[in-house]
Amino acid sequence: MAQKFAYYPGCVAEFSSKELNATTKALAPMLDIELLPMPAATCCGAGDIAEAKPNLYLTLNVRILSQAEEMGADVMTICNVCTLNLRRANKIVKDDPRILEAVNEELIKAGARPYEGTREVTHLLWFLATEEGLSLLEKQGPKGLNGLRVAPYYGCQLLRPSSVMGFEDPDRPQSLERLIRALGGEVADYEAKSRCCGFPIILAREAVALKESHVALSQARDAGADCMVTPCPLCHLAMDAYQSKAEAANDAEYNMPVLHLPQLIGMALGMDQSILQFKRHMVSMDNVVEIVGA
Amino acid sequence: MPQTTFDIFRYQPDFADESYRQSYALDHEPELTILDAVLRLQNEQDGTLAVRYSCRSAICGSCACRVNGKTVLACMTQVEDVKKEFGSDTVQVDPIGNFAPIKDLVVDMDPFWEKFKSVKPFLVPDGPAPEKERIVSKEAMQKIYNESKCILCAACYSECNSFAADEEFVGPAAFVWGYRFAGDERDGQRKARAKLYSGQHGVWDCTRCMYCNERCPKGVDPRDAIEKLGGIAFNEGISWADSGARHAKAFLISVRTGGKLNETLLVPFTAPIQSQMDMPFALRMLRKGKAPSPIPHRVKKRSEVNKLMKNVKETI
Ligand code: SF4
Ligand code: SF4
Ligand code: SF4
Ligand code: SF4
Numbered sequence: 001m002a003q004k005f006a007y008y009p010g011c012v013a014e015f016s017s018k019e020l021n022a023t024t025k026a027l028a029p030m031l032d033i034e035l036l037p038m039p040a041a042t043c044c045g046a047g048d049i050a051e052a053k054p055n056l057y058l059t060l061n062v063r064i065l066s067q068a069e070e071m072g073a074d075v076m077t078i079c080n081v082c083t084l085n086l087r088r089a090n091k092i093v094k095d096d097p098r099i100l101e102a103v104n105e106e107l108i109k110a111g112a113r114p115y116e117g118t119r120e121v122t123h124l125l126w127f128l129a130t131e132e133g134l135s136l137l138e139k140q141g142p143k144g145l146n147g148l149r150v151a152p153y154y155g156c157q158l159l160r161p162s163s164v165m166g167f168e169d170p171d172r173p174q175s176l177e178r179l180i181r182a183l184g185g186e187v188a189d190y191e192a193k194s195r196c197c198g199f200p201i202i203l204a205r206e207a208v209a210l211k212e213s214h215v216a217l218s219q220a221r222d223a224g225a226d227c228m229v230t231p232c233p234l235c236h237l238a239m240d241a242y243q244s245k246a247e248a249a250n251d252a253e254y255n256m257p258v259l260h261l262p263q264l265i266g267m268a269l270g271m272d273q274s275i276l277q278f279k280r281h282m283v284s285m286d287n288v289v290e291i292v293g294a
Numbered sequence: 295m296p297q298t299t300f301d302i303f304r305y306q307p308d309f310a311d312e313s314y315r316q317s318y319a320l321d322h323e324p325e326l327t328i329l330d331a332v333l334r335l336q337n338e339q340d341g342t343l344a345v346r347y348s349c350r351s352a353i354c355g356s357c358a359c360r361v362n363g364k365t366v367l368a369c370m371t372q373v374e375d376v377k378k379e380f381g382s383d384t385v386q387v388d389p390i391g392n393f394a395p396i397k398d399l400v401v402d403m404d405p406f407w408e409k410f411k412s413v414k415p416f417l418v419p420d421g422p423a424p425e426k427e428r429i430v431s432k433e434a435m436q437k438i439y440n441e442s443k444c445i446l447c448a449a450c451y452s453e454c455n456s457f458a459a460d461e462e463f464v465g466p467a468a469f470v471w472g473y474r475f476a477g478d479e480r481d482g483q484r485k486a487r488a489k490l491y492s493g494q495h496g497v498w499d500c501t502r503c504m505y506c507n508e509r510c511p512k513g514v515d516p517r518d519a520i521e522k523l524g525g526i527a528f529n530e531g532i533s534w535a536d537s538g539a540r541h542a543k544a545f546l547i548s549v550r551t552g553g554k555l556n557e558t559l560l561v562p563f564t565a566p567i568q569s570q571m572d573m574p575f576a577l578r579m580l581r582k583g584k585a586p587s588p589i590p591h592r593v594k595k596r597s598e599v600n601k602l603m604k605n606v607k608e609t610i
C-alpha cells in the first residue's frame with residue numbers, strides 16, 4: 001500500500017518553480033507514495049515572518065502541522081526553508097508543553113484545530129536517501145544517468161542547525177551523493193556544497209548574495225560538473241535564475257545547469273520532458289539531456 | 295597509549311611569506327584536549343608553534359580554531375572524540391576562518407573587536423538614575439539569558455557566509471550583544487539601537503546560513519538574536535527604512551491577503567529601484583514563467599489565518 005504524506009510543496013514550488021511541483025507529483029506514484037494536498041496550508045513565512053512576528057510564525061506553522069495531524073499523515077516537503085521552518089516550530093512546541101498550550105489557545109480562538117504534537121516533518125531527499133527509499137528507486141529499474149557528473153548542492157537550511165534538522169552530519173552530508181550514485185551518476189565533489197546560495201538576501205542585498213553563490217558555482221565548475229542538483233527551489237532560483245547575474249558580478253563563467261532533485265530522479269527514470277519542463281530553466285539543459293540521452 | 299598525528303597550519307611571517315603545514319606525532323593519555331595537545335607540542339617539540347589561550351576551561355574565549363575543518367574551542371574538544379568522529383588518527387588544526395592569520399593559529403582579532411564596539415555593547419539607561427539599583431524581574435532577564443552566555447570567542451564568524459562575502463558585515467556575535475542590550479528592559483535605546491543595527495552591513499545582511507548557530511560552543515544561537523533584532527525593528531516602526539525589512543513586510547501582506555507568498559509583491563517591495571532598472575532581467579524571468587501572477591494565492595479557511603494575524607501578540 002502506498003505510504004501517505006501530507007504534501008507541503010511551499011510557495012516557490014507552486015508558483016515560480018512549477019516544474020519542481022509537477023515533477024514531484026509525477027514521481028510520487030512511481031515510488032509508491034501518495035502526496036495528499038493541503039489546501040488550507042499557508043506559507044511557512046520562510047524565516048521572514050519569524051523575523052518580523054515570531055509568535056505569528058509559530059502559530060501559522062503549528063496550524064499547518066495540525067492539518068497534517070488531522071489527515072493522519074506526516075508532512076513531506078521539497079524546500080529546505082519550509083523544512084527548517086516547519087521543523088523548528090514542531091520542535092519548539094514539542095519541547096515545551098506550555099508553549100504548545102498557548103499556541104493552541106490562539107488556534108482555537110481563530111476556529112482552527114489545535115495540535116497534539118504527534119507529527120514529523122521530512123524532506124523528499126531524506127525519505128529517498130534511506131534504505132527504504134533507495135530500494136523503492138531500485139524497483140523502478142532506473143535507466144540511469146549515464147555517468148553524468150553531478151555536483152551535489154545542499155545549501156544551508158536542510159543541514160543547519162543540526163539540532164533542528166538532524167538527518168545527517170551537516171559538515172559531511174552524503175544523502176545527495178548516495179542518490180546520485182544510485183541513479184548511475186558520478187559525484188563531482190567540492191567543498192562549498194553546504195554553503196549559502198545567498199537567496200535570503202538576493203533582493204535586499206544583491207551584491208553580497210551574488211558573491212556567495214559564486215563560491216559554490218565556481219567550485220562546482222572547477223570540479224568538472226556537468227550540472228548541479230539541489231533539494232531546494234530557493235537555491236535553484238539563486239543558482240539558475242540568477243546565474244547570469246552572478247557571472248556578470250564576479251566576472252566569471254559557469255555554464256552550470258541546475259536541476260531540482262526530483263528532476264534528476266525523473267530523468268534517471270525516463271520521465272517525459274513535458275513533466276520535467278527544463279525549458280523553464282534559465283540555464284540551458286541541452287548538454288545534460290544529451291549526456292543522459294533522455 | 296594512543297598516538298595521534300597533528301597536521302597543523304603554520305604561518306611564520308618572520309621566516310617565510312607563505313603558510314605551510316607541519317606534522318607532529320604525539321603519544322598521549324586518552325584524555326587530552328586539542329589545546330593541551332598543541333601546548334604539549336609547543337613545550338616538547340617546537341617552541342615556535344603559536345596559539346592563543348588563557349583559561350583552558352571554555353570561559354575566556356581565546357582558543358577557537360578549526361579542527362578537521364570544523365570551528366571549535368580547542369580547550370573543549372577531546373582529541374580522541376575527533377579521531378573517532380572522523381575515523382582517522384590524523385587531526386588537522388587550523389586557525390579560525392575569515393580573519394587574517396598573524397602567526398600559526400593566532401589570527402588578527404581587531405576587526406572582530408571593531409564590530410563588537412560598533413553595536414554599543416553596554417547598557418544605556420533612560421532618565422535619571424534611581425536612588426538604589428535598577429531592579430529587573432527574573433522573566434525579563436530570562437529573555438536575554440541566551441545572549442548573556444557569549445564568551446566572544448568569534449567561532450560564529452569563522453564560517454559566517456555573509457561575513458565571507460562582505461567584510462563590513464557586523465556579524466553574529468556583535469549582534470548577540472546588540473540584542474543583549476536592546477532586549478534588556480533597563481536599556482533606553484531600543485529604537486536607536488534598532489536603527490543602528492538595520493543599515494547596510496546590518497541585521498538584514500545576514501544570509502541565514504545558520505553556521506553561527508551550528509558552531510557556537512556556548513549554545514548562544516546568534517542567528518536567533520539577529521532574528522529578534524529584526525523583530526524589534528518592526529515593533530519600533532522602522533521596518534520601512536530598509537529593503538531587508540520590506541522583504542519581510544511583503545511576506546506578511548501576502549499571508550494576510552491570500553495565505554501564500556505573493557512573489558509579485560516581493561521584488562517591488564524589497565528593491566523598488568533595482569526592479570525598475572533591471573528590466574532585461576525581469577523580462578527574461580517573465581519569459582520563463584518565473585514572474586508570477588499578481589493575483590494573491592488564496593488558501594482555504596482564510597478566516598482562521600486572518601484571525602490569527604489579528605489576535606496573535608508579539609512579546610519580543
Ligand atoms: S519557504 Fe518558501 S517556499 Fe517555502 S513556503 Fe515558504 S515561501 Fe514558501
Ligand atoms: S577558550 Fe578559553 S577557554 Fe578555551 S582555552 Fe580558550 S581560552 Fe581558554
Ligand atoms: S556567539 Fe557563541 S560563537 Fe559567537 S562569540 Fe559568542 S560564544 Fe563565541
Ligand atoms: S546565519 Fe547570518 S550571522 Fe549567522 S553565520 Fe550565517 S550569515 Fe552569519
